[in-house]
Amino acid sequence: MTFDKITLAHGAGGSMSHELMDKIIDPVIGNPALEVFHDGARLSPGGDIAFTTDSYVVNPRFFPGGNIGKLSVCGTVNDLAMTGAEPIGLSLALIIEEGFPVAELQEILHTIKNAADEAGVSIVTGDTKVVGNGSADGLFINTAGVGRIIDGTDIAPSNIRPGMDIIISGTIGDHAATVMASRHGIDIPDSLKSDCAPLNGLASKMLKAVPEIACMRDPTRGGVAATLNELAQQSGVGMLLDEESLPVREETRGVSDILGFDVLELANEGKLLAFCPHERTEELLSVMHGHKYGREACVIGKTIDKAAGEVGLRTALGSIRVVGMPMGAIVPRIC
Amino acid sequence: MAADELLDGIRKMAVRPIRLMEVCGTHTVSIFRAGLRQLLPQNVELVSGPGCPVCVTADSFMDDAIEYAHKDDVIVATFGDMLKIPGTKSSLGEAKAEGADVRIVYSSMDCLDIARENPDKKVVFLAVGFETTAPTAAATVLAAKAAGIINLYMLSAHKLVPPVMRALLDGGKARVDGFILPGHVCVVTGTNEYQFLTDEYHIPGVVAGFEPLQLMRAIYRLVRQISLGEARVENEYGDVVEPDGNPRARQILSEVYEPCEAEWRGIGKIPASGLRMREAYKDYDISYVMPVHTSLPPKKTACRCGEVLQGLVKPEECPLFGKACVPEHAVGPCMVSVEGVCAAWYKYGRNRFTFE
Numbered sequence: 048m049t050f051d052k053i054t055l056a057h058g059a060g061g062s063m064s065h066e067l068m069d070k071i072i073d074p075v076i077g078n079p080a081l082e083v084f085h086d087g088a089r090l091s092p093g094g095d096i097a098f099t100t101d102s103y104v105v106n107p108r109f110f111p112g113g114n115i116g117k118l119s120v121c122g123t124v125n126d127l128a129m130t131g132a133e134p135i136g137l138s139l140a141l142i143i144e145e146g147f148p149v150a151e152l153q154e155i156l157h158t159i160k161n162a163a164d165e166a167g168v169s170i171v172t173g174d175t176k177v178v179g180n181g182s183a184d185g186l187f188i189n190t191a192g193v194g195r196i197i198d199g200t201d202i203a204p205s206n207i208r209p210g211m212d213i214i215i216s217g218t219i220g221d222h223a224a225t226v227m228a229s230r231h232g233i234d235i236p237d238s239l240k241s242d243c244a245p246l247n248g249l250a251s252k253m254l255k256a257v258p259e260i261a262c263m264r265d266p267t268r269g270g271v272a273a274t275l276n277e278l279a280q281q282s283g284v285g286m287l288l289d290e291e292s293l294p295v296r297e298e299t300r301g302v303s304d305i306l307g308f309d310v311l312e313l314a315n316e317g318k319l320l321a322f323c324p325h326e327r328t329e330e331l332l333s334v335m336h337g338h339k340y341g342r343e344a345c346v347i348g349k350t351i352d353k354a355a356g357e358v359g360l361r362t363a364l365g366s367i368r369v370v371g372m373p374m375g376a377i378v379p380r381i382c
Numbered sequence: 383m384a385a386d387e388l389l390d391g392i393r394k395m396a397v398r399p400i401r402l403m404e405v406c407g408t409h410t411v412s413i414f415r416a417g418l419r420q421l422l423p424q425n426v427e428l429v430s431g432p433g434c435p436v437c438v439t440a441d442s443f444m445d446d447a448i449e450y451a452h453k454d455d456v457i458v459a460t461f462g463d464m465l466k467i468p469g470t471k472s473s474l475g476e477a478k479a480e481g482a483d484v485r486i487v488y489s490s491m492d493c494l495d496i497a498r499e500n501p502d503k504k505v506v507f508l509a510v511g512f513e514t515t516a517p518t519a520a521a522t523v524l525a526a527k528a529a530g531i532i533n534l535y536m537l538s539a540h541k542l543v544p545p546v547m548r549a550l551l552d553g554g555k556a557r558v559d560g561f562i563l564p565g566h567v568c569v570v571t572g573t574n575e576y577q578f579l580t581d582e583y584h585i586p587g588v589v590a591g592f593e594p595l596q597l598m599r600a601i602y603r604l605v606r607q608i609s610l611g612e613a614r615v616e617n618e619y620g621d622v623v624e625p626d627g628n629p630r631a632r633q634i635l636s637e638v639y640e641p642c643e644a645e646w647r648g649i650g651k652i653p654a655s656g657l658r659m660r661e662a663y664k665d666y667d668i669s670y671v672m673p674v675h676t677s678l679p680p681k682k683t684a685c686r687c688g689e690v691l692q693g694l695v696k697p698e699e700c701p702l703f704g705k706a707c708v709p710e711h712a713v714g715p716c717m718v719s720v721e722g723v724c725a726a727w728y729k730y731g732r733n734r735f736t737f738e
Contacts, residue, residue, distance in 0.1 A: 231488050304592070307408060307411070351737065353736060357737075359737035361737075362415075362416050363416075364416055364418070364421060364595075364598070365386075365421070366416070366417030366419075366420040366421045367417060367420065367737050368414060368416075368417035368420070369729070369730055371728075371729035371730060374709040374725065374729065
């Protein structure tokens, strides 16, 4: 390697840009689709396709359990998975701030490669831009993904009906608790880390075993509270959660208590919510428990024929309160 | 005692209407999250007091902060909650969007780095919060002094809890039968500071933690005292709250700050209810080093935040609540802060639907 910082010249499209591609990016994430070196990728999906995109701007870039690169792959793969699709190709666009350390970029690229490998998908096209000092916060990543819809699945909020079980694939809030703790300098035990993971394997196993799953969604920004509120509104169905059934790690509970957060509003990056007809729940849970990202799956509530479009929570004390849509960015309390 | 036993006891003892006030925004939110109100008998009413530090901050303080933010040689550092708080004419968030250098910090200590990295700028921290947050601000000043940092300043609007409780009681309108005392604040101040409730007002107070059961036990103990005609200060958060509080934190606080008259939104000026920097630390006080004079005429609004903060009206009694004033477009500060009374009522308190 002959350079250790990204410069504006690396984004100028000339020989320096090629050097960045040839020496830094391609050695890590190169694959036959990229080797065509064409303006776009040619894919042969067959059947219905799903298409999604997401941009990643996270502070800090590295956190226990992952980094911005892992997020950028898992986030897009998971969006495809929640649409009922198997990913067949991802794009990767990097917006790099001038002066960004090449060593850090390489580490992030390796993480991207590993996450894509785990999800069984390749980066089939990409782009790199370098912006001046101060024009970006280090590194922004955009990924888009194309996926093939799994035969026989029909995932849509409008399929949600009263009388279904609401299932979560594991513990709630670990990602946001980890990132917030890193950001606020709270010491956390090694046991608490981001849950960032590709969920396509789990989701496709679930859909193949129980195609009656009405809807799935990954509760990322805004957490379970935001996702369920969206789905309640979109489906016009009421939902009632049971506080005592919510799987929450003690460490996550501790961090959110210190900072004054509601775990239901904390982002997850490796969890999914599924709506399943009650009579198929047992089978679905047994399938989920057999996958490494679904071992702690459980029922956290049900859809009801009251309170259309609203989400409620039966508290540990036995009363019921509204689970509101989170309001704006979550910030720690002041006191 | 388990929750149902506590509730049963509360029901039996509450033979007349009882009004309890929680004086802490975190309690307000915890009470809503636990759904406590729905469980209590009709004649035990919980009202929220002036316990959200952002909410009680006066317009004039925000006007000054905005004025500082617009100065070329100033960086304003603040907790994120303050950005949306309306001043008389605009907000810090609007100033930031217009190009003012406003940085969000998670602790006043973060300002030390900002000051080091920007030696040619004056870094002004908006020092708000009660006895809980003020020691950290004081420690930041001491750390700046020790490190020889000369471009870090405080714009202080710290508030003290006991004086505002006195003002509410003296005002005679709040009709409070007992106080749920603020757990975090008492960690610093201790319970002794609340002895005046017993001695001067014959009103009970119980320090509570933030778990649903801790709050329930505090309510139980208050109702029991009231039903027996007693008025003691009790501690239901004994694991972390001592009678003397945290002497080290109090010492740091009083090294840097001294009590002063302070303005509370909607309530007005209350003697010795705020903190100002002592003479020895004037060089860290931006209002001394670089005074601004923003005396804008008070704005006219139907917002009833001031009365809400004193427990005189419920948020729903404000004509703006849930209509012109919602979290996304807040008119009053009580709707802005995550711990604001109106925001909590709006988010958790709307009993528009039955789930059973």
